[in-house]
Amino acid sequence: MPDMRPETSVIIPTWNRRELVARAIDSVLDQTREVEEIIVVDDGSTDGTGEVLAQRYGERITVLVQANAGVSAARNRGLAMARGRYLALLDSDDVWLPEKIARQVAFLESNPGIGLVLCDVVRVGVDGATIDVFERRVQIPEDGPALRWVLRDPALAPLSALMRREVHEDVGGFDESLRTAEDLDFHLRVAARWGIGVVPEPLARALRGHDGLSALASTEDDYIAVMERAAEAAKGAVPEDARRQALATAYVKNAESSVWRQRYGEAWALARKAWALGPEAPLRRRLLRLPVMAGKRAVRSMLPGGG
Known part of the structure; x- marks a missing residue:
């Protein structure tokens, strides 16, 4: 009996973005390879999102409405409802370029050992100007087992991913206890169990510099908890030095962020943790620059007993 499931399902969470979410949906409908199931999860919108979507798209999409839960x-509710053999995520302020699904489905069909495939992402400002390009091949230099690289740089950019249904069934969904860094946590859990591939082409555009889901930065607490x-969990799965350097990188990155936020005590504590791991030369140089970043007055507050 033939498999009657959709080939690809996309889940689009949204909250009070009735104009932006329509742009996201249109980019899915414009794919050169059809996305047969579009699930929009309205997370408690109060701006008439549901009515606008019903009028504009009718039965071409499925809209699930829930009380605001984050x-x-x-995402988890949409993933639980999705029926596709391949599953994709798209935040409501982002868009796909027309070849995104075609290129990624073709990749997964040609690489049965890969569970999740990523693409490059063009990050743009509210004026439409390009800020930069998130090049995934820099992050993950070769297809296949990728935990050692994802540990070092766990950024996911959910709009860039397409995964086999079995990946979600295996690792589960997003950790709802995390206020931020939930996408990093998901990426790390996938990398621990599945091969990851890259289509090194810019196939998605992410909007930055406005309020909303993707404008939230990971807090130091969530980021460090996820990385630790x-x-x-990676002990024995990756070389020990690679594991230690990945953790040191996380500490250094968040020490720098703490300095910029003038949370000097936290910066100092993270810097000490990083130093204890024997960081490689580039990380040591970043640690030694922290006092310069902080300034003399802040340095005194970072010293034991300082004020």
Whole structure:
């Protein structure tokens, strides 16, 4: 009996973005390879999102409405409802370029050992001007087992991913207990169990510099908790030095962020953790620059007993 499931399902969480979400949906409908199931999860919008979508798209999309519970809960509800052999995520302020699904489905069909495939992402400002390009091949230099690289740089950009249904069934959804860094946590859990591939082409555009789901930066607490948990789980799965350097990188990155936020005590604590791991030369140089970043007055507050 033939498989009657959709080939690809996309889940689009949204909250009070009735204009932007329509742009996201249109980019899915414009794919050169049809996305047969479009699920929009309205996470408690109060701007008439549901009515606008019903009028504009009718039965071409499925809209699930829930009380506001956050992006992870919205993604998880959509993933639980999706029927496709391949599953994709798209935040409501982002868009796909027309060849995105065609290129990624073809990749997965040609690489049965890969569970999730990523693409490059063009990041744009509110004026439409390009900010930069997130090049995935820099992050993941070769297709296949990728935990050692994802540990070092766990950024996911959910709009760039297409995964086999079995990946979600295996690793589960997004951790709803995390306020931020839930996408990093998901990427790390996938990398621990599945091969990851890259189509090194810019096939998606992410909007930056406005309020909303993707404008939230990961807090230091969530980021560090996710990285420490992943590093502990990776013992024996990656070379020990690679595991330690990945954890040191996380500490250094967040120490720098803490300095910029004038949270000097936290910066100092993270810097000490990073130093204890024996960081490689580039990380040591970044640690030694922290006092310069902080300034003399801040340095005194970072010293034991300083004020």
